Amino acid sequence: MTNILQNQKKxxxxxxxxxxxxKDIQISIEDWNKFQEKNFFYQIFxxxxxxxxxxxxNFMSNLFHVHLRWSKKIIRSQTNIEKKEVLxxxxxxxxxxxxxxxxKPDLSHPDIIKCFNLSAKxxxxxxxxxxxxxxxxINYYDPFNNVIGKETKKIEQKYYREKQVALKYIENSLDYIxxxxxxxxxxxxxxxEKPKILTYSKINxxxxxxxxxxxxxxxTYKNLKKIxxxxxxxxxxxxxxxxxxxxxxxxxSLTDKMYKCLLNNNTMNPSYLxxxxxxxxxxxKNLKKIxxx
Numbered sequence: 001m002t003n004i005l006q007n008q009k010k011x012x013x014x015x016x017x018x019x020x021x022x023k024d025i026q027i028s029i030e031d032w033n034k035f036q037e038k039n040f041f042y043q044i045f046x047x048x049x050x051x052x053x054x055x056x057x058n059f060m061s062n063l064f065h066v067h068l069r070w071s072k073k074i075i076r077s078q079t080n081i082e083k084k085e086v087l088x089x090x091x092x093x094x095x096x097x098x099x100x101x102x103x104k105p106d107l108s109h110p111d112i113i114k115c116f117n118l119s120a121k122x123x124x125x126x127x128x129x130x131x132x133x134x135x136x137x138i139n140y141y142d143p144f145n146n147v148i149g150k151e152t153k154k155i156e157q158k159y160y161r162e163k164q165v166a167l168k169y170i171e172n173s174l175d176y177i178x179x180x181x182x183x184x185x186x187x188x189x190x191x192x193e194k195p196k197i198l199t200y201s202k203i204n205x206x207x208x209x210x211x212x213x214x215x216x217x218x219x220t221y222k223n224l225k226k227i228x229x230x231x232x233x234x235x236x237x238x239x240x241x242x243x244x245x246x247x248x249x250x251x252x253s254l255t256d257k258m259y260k261c262l263l264n265n266n267t268m269n270p271s272y273l274x275x276x277x278x279x280x281x282x283x284x285k286n287l288k289k290i291x292x293x
Contacts, residue, residue: 013123014116018100021069024069025053025094026094033087035049052069053068053093057080066089073118078147080149081150088145088147159262162214162262170240172196177230196212197210198229206224209229211236214262239254
């Protein structure tokens with residue numbers, strides 16, 4: 001009888017956490033609606049500029065941070081989203097909480113397993129470990145209703161630009177190999193445009209392939225036979241197409257490199273910032289001299 005009660009407790013341990021999450025999100029929705037009812041000047045000077053799931057980022061630009069919370073902790077956030085999208089996200093979040101099964105939660109969902117493990121830890125239960133395959137594109141229900149913030153939009157736009165460039169390199173390389181395979185083209189081999197990411201060595205009759213991403217060489221594959229080059233090119237192509245900009249699998253080293261390249265291309269160079277600081281310092285110094293007279 002004791003074992004049965006313990007098993008029931010284990011199977012239902014998520015229930016109070018789900019109920020609390022639904023109460024908290026409802027409070028955040030009500031707080032947002034009250035905040036929206038006030039006039040512009042009241043909103044500026046009001047102390048109520050945040051709730052459990054949302055907070056003001058840049059009021060003058062109508063930007064807000066929205067947080068997915070569970071067990072009093074932030075699971076994930078979208079920063080600097082537009083004001084008109086906030087209620088949409090909060091309602092989607094409420095829907096997300098309501099869909100979580102307390103008996104059999106979908107632990108294949110990256111956000112749900114994080115919620116599950118937080119509750120398991122608080123309840124002194126063993127957390128679940130699940131590995132997600134980065135090579136498979138899965139459309140999970142997004143608690144933010146696929147709304148993204150200002151910075152994420154820039155990274156996403158960068159990804160689509162780099163994706164076009166990288167895929168073009170791959171198609172050129174595949175086309176180059178196909179033309180070499182054609183006996184008629186062998187007579188005009190010197191006239192073929194050599195691909196940027198592929199080089200051929202006559203010494204060992206092998207290829208060297210480079211994975212270029214954001215103008216950087218993030219991986220190199222040496223001593224490949226023709227059949228291996230095609231296989232590797234298609235693997236890279238698949239990885240680029242299935243790269244999830246919203247949920248990059250940063251445990252995977254190559255995916256992490258790709259994501260870091262996208263981030264680096266959307267931030268200022270530290271040396272450039274240093275130069276700006278020096279110029280400001282010199283300007284302040286000169287102004288002090290002028291006003292000292």
